[in-house]
Amino acid sequence: MSDIVLSSAVRENLLSLKNTAGLMSTTQNRLATGLKVNSALDNPNSFFTAAGLNDRAKDLNNLLDNMGQAVQTLKAADNGITSITKLVESAKAIANQALQTQSEYERKIYAERYNAVLEQIEEMAKDSSYKGKNLLAGAGNELSILFNEDSTSNLKVLPVDFTDTQLEDGLALKDLATGAGATSSFALASGTGSLDLTGLQASSQLTDLASWSAGDVVSVSDGVTTRTFTVGTGAGQINTVQDYVNALNSLGGVKATFDEGTDKISITSGLGSALSISKNAAGGGTATNGGTSAGTTTLATTPMTASAKLIDSGTYAVGDVLKIVDGNGYEAASLEVSSSTTVDDLVKLINSVKGLDAGFSGGTISLVGDISFNIESTNKDFNVAALATTDGTVKLTATDSDFKDDTDIERTLQAINGALDTLRSTASSFGTTLSTVEVRQKFTTQLVNTLEVGAGALTIADMNQEGANMLALQTRQQLSSTALSLANQADQSVLSLFG
Numbered sequence: 001m002s003d004i005v006l007s008s009a010v011r012e013n014l015l016s017l018k019n020t021a022g023l024m025s026t027t028q029n030r031l032a033t034g035l036k037v038n039s040a041l042d043n044p045n046s047f048f049t050a051a052g053l054n055d056r057a058k059d060l061n062n063l064l065d066n067m068g069q070a071v072q073t074l075k076a077a078d079n080g081i082t083s084i085t086k087l088v089e090s091a092k093a094i095a096n097q098a099l100q101t102q103s104e105y106e107r108k109i110y111a112e113r114y115n116a117v118l119e120q121i122e123e124m125a126k127d128s129s130y131k132g133k134n135l136l137a138g139a140g141n142e143l144s145i146l147f148n149e150d151s152t153s154n155l156k157v158l159p160v161d162f163t164d165t166q167l168e169d170g171l172a173l174k175d176l177a178t179g180a181g182a183t184s185s186f187a188l189a190s191g192t193g194s195l196d197l198t199g200l201q202a203s204s205q206l207t208d209l210a211s212w213s214a215g216d217v218v219s220v221s222d223g224v225t226t227r228t229f230t231v232g233t234g235a236g237q238i239n240t241v242q243d244y245v246n247a248l249n250s251l252g253g254v255k256a257t258f259d260e261g262t263d264k265i266s267i268t269s270g271l272g273s274a275l276s277i278s279k280n281a282a283g284g285g286t287a288t289n290g291g292t293s294a295g296t297t298t299l300a301t302t303p304m305t306a307s308a309k310l311i312d313s314g315t316y317a318v319g320d321v322l323k324i325v326d327g328n329g330y331e332a333a334s335l336e337v338s339s340s341t342t343v344d345d346l347v348k349l350i351n352s353v354k355g356l357d358a359g360f361s362g363g364t365i366s367l368v369g370d371i372s373f374n375i376e377s378t379n380k381d382f383n384v385a386a387l388a389t390t391d392g393t394v395k396l397t398a399t400d401s402d403f404k405d406d407t408d409i410e411r412t413l414q415a416i417n418g419a420l421d422t423l424r425s426t427a428s429s430f431g432t433t434l435s436t437v438e439v440r441q442k443f444t445t446q447l448v449n450t451l452e453v454g455a456g457a458l459t460i461a462d463m464n465q466e467g468a469n470m471l472a473l474q475t476r477q478q479l480s481s482t483a484l485s486l487a488n489q490a491d492q493s494v495l496s497l498f499g
Contacts, residue, residue, distance in 0.1 A: 020477045057451040059149045060444050067441045069131065070145045074157070074434040077135035080128025081427045084121050084136075084162060088171070088423060091117045092416045098403045099410070104326040104371045105355035107403040111176040114403070114412075118165045118173055125162035135159040135430065138170075147440050155440075157433050160426050171419040176402035176412070184367045184396040186375075186383050188343055190312045191269040191301030195277065195291035198263050202242045206231055211292055215283020218244075218290055220251060222273050225387040227251055231283060241265075252384035252392070255314040265291070267299060270315035272385035275299040303363020306344040310337050315392065320379040322346070324353050327372030327404060332356070350375070356396075369396045371404075 091114055098110035125136040134141050138161030147153040165173040197209065206212045216231045218238070229247045230237045238244045241258055245265060248256035254275065255268040269275045277290035277297040289297040310316035320337040332353040335346065347365060350358035355370035367373070375394035376382065383392030402408050 017477065017481065053451045053454050056149065057448045060448045060451070063146055063148070064441060064444050064448070066146060067437055067444065070143060070157075071434065071437055071441065073130040073133050073135065073143055074430055074437065076128050076130040078427065078430055078434065080124060080136050080162075081423055081430065084124050085420065085423045085427070087117055087121045087124065088173075088416060088419050091121075091173070092413065092420075095403075095409055095413050095416060099406060099413075102328050102330040103332070103354075104328045104330060104401075104404055105332070105353075107328075107409075108179055108355070108371055108401040111178050111401045111403040115175050115178065118175060121165055121171070121173075122163050136162045138163065145437055145440075147444070155433065155436065157430075165419075171422060173415055173419050177399075179371060179401035179404075180399040181368060181370045182372070182396050182398040184369070184394060185364050186367075186392075186394045187272060187364045187385060188304040188308075188310075188313055188315075189270055189272055189301035189363060189385075190304050190308065190314075191271075191275065191299040192312075193267050193269075193275075193277075193297055193299040195265040195267065195289070195297060196263065196293060197241060197244075197258075197265060198292055200241050200263055201260055202240070202245075202258050204241050205239055206241065206244060207239075209292055211286035211288050212279070213281075213283040213285035216279050216285045217282050218247075218277070218279045220248070220254075220290075220387070221276050222271050222387045223276075224273075227387055231279075231285075251387060252389050253314050253381050253387070255317060255381065268312070268314040269299045269301050270313035270381065270384065271301055271387070274301065304343050305363075306342065306347070306360055308343050309339070310341050310343065310346065311339060315379070315381045315384055316341075316377075317379055317381075320377050320382070322349070322375065322377050322382070324350065324356065325374045325376065326355075327398075327400065332373070367394070367396050369398055372396060372398045372400070 094110050094114045094117065098107045098114075101107065126134070128134055128136045133143060135143060135157060136159065138159055141159040143157040143159070145155045145157070147155070161167055161170045165171045166175065197204075197206075200206075200208060207214055212231060214232045218229045218231070220227045220229075229244070231239070233239050238247050245256045245258050248254055248265070248267060253269060253271045255270075256265055258265050267275075267277075275298070277299075278295075279285070279288045279290050281287045287294065289295045291297065304313060310320075311318055316337055318337060318339050322335045322337065323331055324333045325331050333349055335341070335349045343360065343365075347358050347360045350356055350365070350367065353373070356373055357368045359366045373396045375396075377392075381392070383394055385392070402412070
């Protein structure tokens with residue numbers, strides 16, 4: 001107050017206390033905040049310099065978050081490639097296994113397994129995303145990584161597309177055709193008859209019979225095709241009973257034997273229609289039924305039953321070997337016909353073959369095959385249903401799989417090796433990118449630390465120094481208070497004059 005006059009000593013001591021209190025307030029603020037520069041008023045140069053450094057550090061910290069997410073995206077893609085590589089190697093193993101077998105059915109199964117692996121590869125690629133970004137899913141998944149504040153330093157990662165294995169610029173692994181099945185069938189019929197050649201033996205001449213003369217012609221017909229044999233001693237002619245038997249046996253689907261006890265030729269037919277036998281009188285003999293009787297011998301056939309013996313048909317004989325061979329020539333099963341082998345045994349044999357099913361009804365064996373099969377026999381009469389038939393092989397022709405031939409499998413193995421090279425190249429590219437990003441990430445972390453340390457050097461208070469300052473100021477405050485008290489006592493001594 002201007003109306004109050006203080007002595008010079010008191011005023012100086014009050015000013016000292018005020019300055020000390022101000023310094024204590026500043027020191028207390030530094031101790032409380034840890035900063036020696038809290039605002040531009042404290043030190044404009046240091047404050048704004050530190051603010052600039054901290055702002056850049058914050059910007060780089062934001063970029064560090066982006067880099068961290070980019071690293072995870074790259075790692076997700078790398079994990080996907082690693083797993084896809086294992087699946088491709090599995091596909092290669094399947095192809096090699098297919099190459100080790102000649103069974104067409106097994107190769108078809110391997111082709112199906114191969115396709116299943118390719119499907120899993122595509123699913124694996126689709127699942128290799130991180131936060132909606134998938135470097136294995138092709139266009140639209142490009143990854144941009146920024147390394148500095150003004151975006152002048154950046155890296156762009158281009159994706160690949162493994163979600164469709166058939167893409168030429170991807171893995172170029174095509175799905176295999178697994179083939180389509182087919183059906184077929186063959187009939188089993190049986191008919192028997194006999195020709196009476198009374199008084200003859202196997203070595204006897206046919207002309208020993210009164211009704212037989214050289215030049216007579218024996219005709220055998222199935223109603224469509226007729227085969228003839230001329231009686232005589234010339235080439236291709238029948239002279240003896242055994243010649244006659246041999247001639248009948250030369251006919252497809254017909255089986256003949258001569259019994260010297262009964263003087264009869266027994267004939268068994270397996271043709272699909274009735275067989276008629278007769279002899280004319282072209283050489284001067286008498287027309288007969290092929291034996292000694294007049295008329296025509298007819299062998300009507302009927303469908304065989306499941307329990308019927310195969311040798312009851314003219315197309316089977318004891319010792320025949322039936323083979324089931326696939327389209328690669330691989331023998332899937334075989335059966336040697338005995339005197340007791342039945343139609344049901346044949347059906348069971350067929351059903352024992354993988355990829356081939358058989359059903360029997362009405363004298364016909366129906367076949368359903370996943371692949372191509374041939375049923376063949378060492379007997380030329382097998383499955384001959386008519387005299388015009390030259391080959392009775394049962395053929396079931398299916399659509400082939402892409403693993404049927406060795407060359408197909410080897411071509412697939414070449415494609416797999418190419419896919420593995422693509423995967424390794426892609427993994428290397430992503431690995432290099434990942435290494436680059438991690439190096440930049442580490443560098444940016446160190447740079448942020450450098451900026452924050454630099455900013456701190458300008459603004460952070462030395463707590464040890466500030467603590468010592470506070471202790472010194474407290475001591476100074478106490479001394480100033482004591483000095484002020486002494487100054488006041490000097491002024492109070494004047495009162496003693498008025499005592």
